[in-house]
Amino acid sequence: MCIYVIDVQDESRIEESLSYLKDVVDEFRKLEINPPIYIFLHKLDPTLKKKKPIETEKRNLDIRNKALEIIGDIHVVEFFKTSIYDLWTVMTAFSKILLAIYPQSELIDKTIKEFAEMNNAKAIIVLDSNSLIIGQHFDNDEAMTILEHATPYFLTLNDSFSGVDESKKMIVERGGMVYFFDEIKLEKGIKPLFLLIMKEENNFDDQKIRTFMNIFRDLIIP
Numbered sequence: 001m002c003i004y005v006i007d008v009q010d011e012s013r014i015e016e017s018l019s020y021l022k023d024v025v026d027e028f029r030k031l032e033i034n035p036p037i038y039i040f041l042h043k044l045d046p047t048l049k050k051k052k053p054i055e056t057e058k059r060n061l062d063i064r065n066k067a068l069e070i071i072g073d074i075h076v077v078e079f080f081k082t083s084i085y086d087l088w089t090v091m092t093a094f095s096k097i098l099l100a101i102y103p104q105s106e107l108i109d110k111t112i113k114e115f116a117e118m119n120n121a122k123a124i125i126v127l128d129s130n131s132l133i134i135g136q137h138f139d140n141d142e143a144m145t146i147l148e149h150a151t152p153y154f155l156t157l158n159d160s161f162s163g164v165d166e167s168k169k170m171i172v173e174r175g176g177m178v179y180f181f182d183e184i185k186l187e188k189g190i191k192p193l194f195l196l197i198m199k200e201e202n203n204f205d206d207q208k209i210r211t212f213m214n215i216f217r218d219l220i221i222p
Contacts, residue, residue, distance in 0.1 A: 001101070002028075005040040006063060008056075009048065014063060022070045029074075036076040038097055039067055044081045044089075087131075088152055095133030108135040108219055115212045119205065122177070123147040123198040126184070126216065129191035131155055134220070146177065147198050154181045154196055171204065178202040184213045186220065193220070 002024065006017045021039075028034060041060055049056050064079055071077055080093035108126075116124045116137045123143040125136040138144035158168055158181070169182040177198050184193040195213065197204070 001035050001097070002037045003040065003097070004037060005042050006067075007043050008041050008059060008063065009043040009045075011059075014059075018063070018066050018070060021067060025071055025075075034074045036078070036100070037071060038093070039064075039077065039079050040082045040093060041079060042082045043084075045083045045085045047085075088148060091131050092133065092148065095127075098132060105135070108216075109137065111135070111212075111215060111219060113137045115208075119197075119199070119208060120201075121197050121199050125151060125196050127151070127155070127194045127196075129193075134193060135216075143198065146175070147196065150174075150179060150198070151196055154179065155194070157181075158194065171202065173202060176200070178204075180204045180209070182209070182213075184216060186217060 004021055004024065006014065006021075008014070025037075041063060044056070044060070060081065067079075068077060078096075080089070080096075082089045082093055084090065112124050112126065112135045115121070116139075121137075122139045123137065123146070125147055126134045128134055138147065154170065154172075157170065170180070172179045172181070177200060180195075180197040180199070182195050184195050186192055193216075195209075195216075197209075
């Protein structure tokens with residue numbers, strides 16, 4: 001696995017960065033290995049995208065095309081647009097990479113998808129205590145976007161309850177959607193996971209959710 005970061009704001013060094021990417025790929029070929037390559041188009045700050053959307057997107061597309069030309073079709077390549085001023089973009093990128101590493105990720109995603117379909121959930125996401133995504137399922141791109149924007153809100157709200165022994169369970173109705181948030185408690189001494197479900201109706205079945213949490217706990221801790 002290779003993670004390669006390109007500073008999209010430093011225009012004077014983009015070509016230098018692409019040239020170094022070529023050197024890296026050449027070394028892979030000499031070693032006869034073809035790891036997946038994850039390219040972070042970094043420093044895509046929200047203010048930059050807002051002030052110069054067309055110019056920014058054109059630059060990103062140019063970098064992407066040149067990188068793909070350098071790498072060729074031997075490697076699996078994926079691009080992520082990241083910014084420290086939008087931490088969710090960074091967390092999502094690393095979460096997706098980590099999910100690709102661990103074999104149980106397919107089983108985890110399958111379990112989440114089946115639970116979502118059984119409960120008419122538009123989107124479900126499970127995160128660890130570091131806000132890294134353990135597993136997820138989205139009905140469509142719109143549901144993914146909505147939940148990605150909602151997740152930091154629930155994590156921040158949960159942090160405000162830190163030190164409180166009571167249940168962290170929350171049900172919130174907002175923007176035509178209903179959100180369920182709760183902890184998935186693991187073994188003693190292991191930090192819990194967090195479950196966030198988005199539905200169109202407020203009809204969460206506590207028993208089904210508890211069953212899902214137990215199954216998910218067994219997947220994480222065999």
